[in-house]
Amino acid sequence: xxxxxxxxxxxxxxxxxxxxxxxxxxxxxxxxxxxxxxxxxxxxxxxxxxxxxxxxxxxxxxxxxxxxxxxxxxxxxxxxxxxxxxxxxxxxxxxxxxxxxxxxxxxxxxxxxxxxxxxxxxxxxxxxxxxxxxxxxxxxxxxxxxxxxxxxxxxxxxxxxxxxxxxxxxxxxxxxxxxxxxxxxxxxxxxxxxxxxxxxxxxxxxxxxxxxxxxxxxxxxxxxxxxxxxxxxxxxxxxxxxxxxxxxxxxxxxxxxxxxxxxxxxxxxxxxxxxxxxxxxxxxxxxxxxxxxxxxxxxxxxxxxxxxxxxxxxxxxxxxxxxxxxxxxxxxxxxxxxxxxxxxxxxxxxxxxxxxxxxxxxxxxxxxxxxx
Numbered sequence: 001x002x003x004x005x006x007x008x009x010x011x012x013x014x015x016x017x018x019x020x021x022x023x024x025x026x027x028x029x030x031x032x033x034x035x036x037x038x039x040x041x042x043x044x045x046x047x048x049x050x051x052x053x054x055x056x057x058x059x060x061x062x063x064x065x066x067x068x069x070x071x072x073x074x075x076x077x078x079x080x081x082x083x084x085x086x087x088x089x090x091x092x093x094x095x096x097x098x099x100x101x102x103x104x105x106x107x108x109x110x111x112x113x114x115x116x117x118x119x120x121x122x123x124x125x126x127x128x129x130x131x132x133x134x135x136x137x138x139x140x141x142x143x144x145x146x147x148x149x150x151x152x153x154x155x156x157x158x159x160x161x162x163x164x165x166x167x168x169x170x171x172x173x174x175x176x177x178x179x180x181x182x183x184x185x186x187x188x189x190x191x192x193x194x195x196x197x198x199x200x201x202x203x204x205x206x207x208x209x210x211x212x213x214x215x216x217x218x219x220x221x222x223x224x225x226x227x228x229x230x231x232x233x234x235x236x237x238x239x240x241x242x243x244x245x246x247x248x249x250x251x252x253x254x255x256x257x258x259x260x261x262x263x264x265x266x267x268x269x270x271x272x273x274x275x276x277x278x279x280x281x282x283x284x285x286x287x288x289x290x291x292x293x294x295x296x297x298x299x300x301x302x303x304x305x306x307x308x309x310x311x312x313x314x315x316x317x318x319x320x321x322x323x324x325x326x327x328x329x330x331x332x333x334x335x336x337x338x339x340x341x342x343x344x345x346x347x348x349x350x351x352x353x354x355x356x357x358x359x360x361x362x363x364x365x366x367x368x369x370x371x372x
Contacts, residue, residue: 095150204230
């Protein structure tokens, strides 16, 4: 196959697509396919990785209309050289390109970008479930219509969770929707030495509830390490300073650097309002860490309370602080949860099988496209 992989974020960005696209590309190349990648970047000229595929990066800092048109142009430039497009973001750009001959195959959807835009600009506390029932303004209704139209230009839609699959159907997406869980490398080494800190790896956005985690760690007298970048960084740093909390903001790191920070930490925490299926969570499980998560469905489809981790209600600072204190004080509980989490990750989330399922769907989409 000859494929263009499209994403809104790409390594070293923190986030699911930035993690997933390089892994999918590597698997495709190892299977003798021809791959190119198109994504956005804060610093396109600083991308110096030696990869087995060409990577085209467009500056995220460009005005949105210019960035949109440049992305559409790049997709169209490749149309005669590829069998089609696999998208893990920039869906509207892909949909627009399809009008002019771009061949769209599979879209992997890991969340609701319209909800994310609404939450960033209008209401930082509305949940993804509440948003689906909300009466939207004309501006956001138009965005939803454009988004759904774009998804319906693809042959197949995939998502990492059953809950999100149902949400997508309710938008009016008519294409087949397949659930394919995320996967991670199963050869990650179980950690041996670590300190007493808590670590979280995510984009710094409101629905990750990192402000709550800072407050909970401060109340429990625990050091916190936060890996990632995002629009909430300045506010979170100000909060940590006001509380005199022991928080280190690492920003963007290479994958090896991320794993080094995680390996040296005692507890992995992910207490967001919403998750599709976090790669960082799966990696923490794979190296044998005690896990603390919020009770959103993306987390609870992986973690069983008191068995492979501790689960706390979304937004509950007291429950989060108590759970962290409990994990800190109870070595036997930490060991049990870490052991069970690792065994679960090895049994169910090895990336080879998950990537193979995704590639099979791409092949199916190419066949469907040819038969149209």
